[in-house]
Amino acid sequence: MTSRGIRIALAGLVVLMVLGLVAYGYGHEDDPAPGDAAGSDRVKGTVTVFAAASLTESFTRIGRDFEAANPGVRVTFSFAGSSALATQINQGAPADVFASAAPATMRTVTDAGNADGAPTTFVRNQLVIAVPKGNPKGVKGLADLTRPGVKVALCAEQVPCGAAAEKALDAAAVSLTPVTLEQDVKAALSKVRLGEVDAALVYRTDARAASSDVDGVEFPESVGAVNGYPIVVCRAAPNRAGARAFVAYVLSDSGRAVLDRAGFLGP
Amino acid sequence: MSEIVDAHLVVDRGGFRLDVRLRIGAGEVVALLGPNGAGKTTALRALAGLQPLSAGHVTLAGVDVDRPDRPLWTPPERRPIGVVFQDYLLFPHLNALDNVAFGPRRQGADRRAARALAARWLERVGLRAYERSRPRQLSGGQAQRVALARALAVHPKLLLLDEPLAALDARTRLDTRAALHRHLAEHDGATLLVTHDPLDALVLADRLVIIEDGRVVQEGDGATITARPRTDYVARLVGLNLYRGTGDGHSVRVGADLVLTADDTVHGDAFVAFPPAAVALHPKRPDGSPRNAWPATITGLQRHGDNLRIQLDGPVTVAADVTPAAAAHLNLAPGQEVWVAVKAAETHAYPATPH
Amino acid sequence: MKRRRGTQRVPVGLLLPAALGLAFLVLPLAGLLIRAPWSSLPRRLTEPGVLSALWLSLRTATAATGVCLVLGVPLAWLLARVTFPGRRVVRALVTVPLVLPPVVGGVALLLVFGRRGLIGSWLDGTFGVTLPFTTTGVVFAEAFVAMPFLVIAVEGALRGADARYEEAAATLGASRWTTFTHVTLPLVAPGIAAGAVLCWARALGEFGATITFAGNFPGRTQTMPLAVYLALETDLNAAIVLSLILLTVSVAILAGLRDRWITGP
Numbered sequence: 001m002t003s004r005g006i007r008i009a010l011a012g013l014v015v016l017m018v019l020g021l022v023a024y025g026y027g028h029e030d031d032p033a034p035g036d037a038a039g040s041d042r043v044k045g046t047v048t049v050f051a052a053a054s055l056t057e058s059f060t061r062i063g064r065d066f067e068a069a070n071p072g073v074r075v076t077f078s079f080a081g082s083s084a085l086a087t088q089i090n091q092g093a094p095a096d097v098f099a100s101a102a103p104a105t106m107r108t109v110t111d112a113g114n115a116d117g118a119p120t121t122f123v124r125n126q127l128v129i130a131v132p133k134g135n136p137k138g139v140k141g142l143a144d145l146t147r148p149g150v151k152v153a154l155c156a157e158q159v160p161c162g163a164a165a166e167k168a169l170d171a172a173a174v175s176l177t178p179v180t181l182e183q184d185v186k187a188a189l190s191k192v193r194l195g196e197v198d199a200a201l202v203y204r205t206d207a208r209a210a211s212s213d214v215d216g217v218e219f220p221e222s223v224g225a226v227n228g229y230p231i232v233v234c235r236a237a238p239n240r241a242g243a244r245a246f247v248a249y250v251l252s253d254s255g256r257a258v259l260d261r262a263g264f265l266g267p
Numbered sequence: 268m269s270e271i272v273d274a275h276l277v278v279d280r281g282g283f284r285l286d287v288r289l290r291i292g293a294g295e296v297v298a299l300l301g302p303n304g305a306g307k308t309t310a311l312r313a314l315a316g317l318q319p320l321s322a323g324h325v326t327l328a329g330v331d332v333d334r335p336d337r338p339l340w341t342p343p344e345r346r347p348i349g350v351v352f353q354d355y356l357l358f359p360h361l362n363a364l365d366n367v368a369f370g371p372r373r374q375g376a377d378r379r380a381a382r383a384l385a386a387r388w389l390e391r392v393g394l395r396a397y398e399r400s401r402p403r404q405l406s407g408g409q410a411q412r413v414a415l416a417r418a419l420a421v422h423p424k425l426l427l428l429d430e431p432l433a434a435l436d437a438r439t440r441l442d443t444r445a446a447l448h449r450h451l452a453e454h455d456g457a458t459l460l461v462t463h464d465p466l467d468a469l470v471l472a473d474r475l476v477i478i479e480d481g482r483v484v485q486e487g488d489g490a491t492i493t494a495r496p497r498t499d500y501v502a503r504l505v506g507l508n509l510y511r512g513t514g515d516g517h518s519v520r521v522g523a524d525l526v527l528t529a530d531d532t533v534h535g536d537a538f539v540a541f542p543p544a545a546v547a548l549h550p551k552r553p554d555g556s557p558r559n560a561w562p563a564t565i566t567g568l569q570r571h572g573d574n575l576r577i578q579l580d581g582p583v584t585v586a587a588d589v590t591p592a593a594a595a596h597l598n599l600a601p602g603q604e605v606w607v608a609v610k611a612a613e614t615h616a617y618p619a620t621p622h
Numbered sequence: 623m624k625r626r627r628g629t630q631r632v633p634v635g636l637l638l639p640a641a642l643g644l645a646f647l648v649l650p651l652a653g654l655l656i657r658a659p660w661s662s663l664p665r666r667l668t669e670p671g672v673l674s675a676l677w678l679s680l681r682t683a684t685a686a687t688g689v690c691l692v693l694g695v696p697l698a699w700l701l702a703r704v705t706f707p708g709r710r711v712v713r714a715l716v717t718v719p720l721v722l723p724p725v726v727g728g729v730a731l732l733l734v735f736g737r738r739g740l741i742g743s744w745l746d747g748t749f750g751v752t753l754p755f756t757t758t759g760v761v762f763a764e765a766f767v768a769m770p771f772l773v774i775a776v777e778g779a780l781r782g783a784d785a786r787y788e789e790a791a792a793t794l795g796a797s798r799w800t801t802f803t804h805v806t807l808p809l810v811a812p813g814i815a816a817g818a819v820l821c822w823a824r825a826l827g828e829f830g831a832t833i834t835f836a837g838n839f840p841g842r843t844q845t846m847p848l849a850v851y852l853a854l855e856t857d858l859n860a861a862i863v864l865s866l867i868l869l870t871v872s873v874a875i876l877a878g879l880r881d882r883w884i885t886g887p
Contacts, residue, residue: 081855083854083855083856084854084855087854087858151755153837156838156852156855158852158853158855158856159852159855178839179754179755179837179839180755180836180837180838180839180843181837181838181839181840181844181852182833182837182838183833183838183848183851183852183855187833187834190729191837194729194732194733194736194738195736195737195738196732196736196737196738196754196755315793316792316793317789317792317793342792343789343792343793344792344793344794344795344796344797345795346793348793349793349794350790350793352786352790356784356786356787356789356790358787358790358791358805358808358809359809360808360809360811369791369794369796369804370794370795373794373795373796373797373800374795417794418793418794421794421795427793
């Protein structure tokens, strides 16, 4: 890079940093002072929701509906693996709401005293076998996954979908050697979409969201490995009123309907 | 004497054009002399194959190695050459022995034979004791000798030397020049020496080719060139005052008001040359009125060996060498008016168009 | 007036940002060290998955560096020494893995070397070879991400090296290949070493492309960064310990190599 190029890059960096600071300032001005919201049922400001990656489609939809129902409110999401989100919250990230894909992950937040009240389980999710569209290997159940030449991706046991898969395989007494243990359910699913594996154990909702590329094969043992999704308002929520309203909306009939359509089971 | 180099070097490069004809026989040492930017190094690189010709040809020992018209071009590694580069370019990761053995190895000798040969060459340049030394541990003069040994170890038909003494200090230069002279005399191939130093050229070369601005301006043995320079550059090199004028017997008109009388007879376009030592300075018009006398103004004084060199302006500019005693006697200083007188017996005139 | 030794005086305008820069680089490391559960360190080290992940990391990073040397040095030579049309474009392309998010790089590798990829499907059909989910796949992913570091370092070294040594070699009868192996390579050896170190370090820390292209399976494709990431899912302390192990081993190896080079001939 020429010295001129470096100078331009540096200038750009400085501009970005300044913009970042300004944006940060704005974000805080938007947040109402904690006392303001109390006693007023009109919520406003920004609600920051940390939600499990498997909630991406349905929560984005719910967020839009929520904003439409509450003019003046903005919902921003951070979708990621539940554990990563829990770590961020425990390290002081300014989240208003946390929706986890597993009770165990939620527990790390509640144990650390970072939740406001007890979490509510708002949906449950169960596993299906995701196979490429048309099911070329003719997979009908967990036992088919042990056939030679069938490559399977599971989630790593450390993440909720991996723990659920382990439970389901135990219940079916199927011993299976996957080719990979993916870091999250979307990664496992994308291996199916790319054709690198013949099957993956993923959440029903994820299979449904990817229904243009994959088919979901239901199997009876999944009942024994149902994941509850807890949601909670964070203790350090900058916008507590907004957070409560959002949680209430997720639990309402309108929220329910969106989650149903995505393939989640009732709580 | 069989001819090793037969070349017509034409290189066009962004506004600069080199156009030089060169012939060098076996055992002959030719110096390519010229000011900076004259194209000396370009000519050397064209012979070595490091610079392709735009036109012309290079024939080495009867074999065409570069003919843009055919087209034919032989890369440097397949030309029968050896090069000593200006800053030697000894491989820093190899010791002196392996630097010299590099060429023989490439010519197919096994490691032992190549090292034995290299050891003999280091012996010849008097550096056997330094065979394990890395280039950075060698002095400038030693590095120069290793570079010479490295170039000669491939038994080149044409040895090319690019300013081989330029990087050395005055003292080392003297010794190294003498050693180089001995090795060049023993070399039975052709040698081309590129230099801007007339002394190197005169001491080392059998014949001088002087180029200016990409062209040959004068060619010949040292005696002819020092006696009869044909350009201001050459005249300065050999330390002569040189003027061009019109000859009419013993007299040559070199300016509107100045006619110089020479020992020789010339007619038409001619050069007149005389050494600064032949110039005498007088406070007033000299008695007996020597023919070559004119008034002039001193423009500069500088040390020149044991004498003082005086620069003068007048009908022509002239350099004069006077002893310090004479200078003190005349009380010479810039701006002073004096009379210049030159003995006709030391003034040489010769035709401007060569033969 | 007395003067301190002139050359050692450092302007505040340089000293201050330099100190800040150092702090910026070192503080996160200090954070890891402070938070590390030292008492459980020996126990973690002996856990079966840890050593196999560490060993796999060292092996694959070294193999990836080897691949990068074999392919990257000639590429750097081409970029530095040969003028050809589109050289600027090629140079820009070489840096693509630097700017590409590694996960995207992993997907891109799948699209080419995956089971249904352009080359992968042919490999699978002709030789029955599949790269994803294999240790070779890890090496591929690491080499892809780390190669630019080597190419850029070596190209810089080649540009800095005096090309006239190569001319001198040619006048001594060396072919271009011999010149490359006997003159150019030794001349730029320090640059190659520096590039290889960068390349190795980058390969060792590689995460995104590896987990995307090669997946994550203990003993086969689970390298240390993958193990760290997954440990992070459940146990922050375990992740810190694993990171420190990786850090210690790599710093020890690099420092060892460096000493050898500096004291070498």
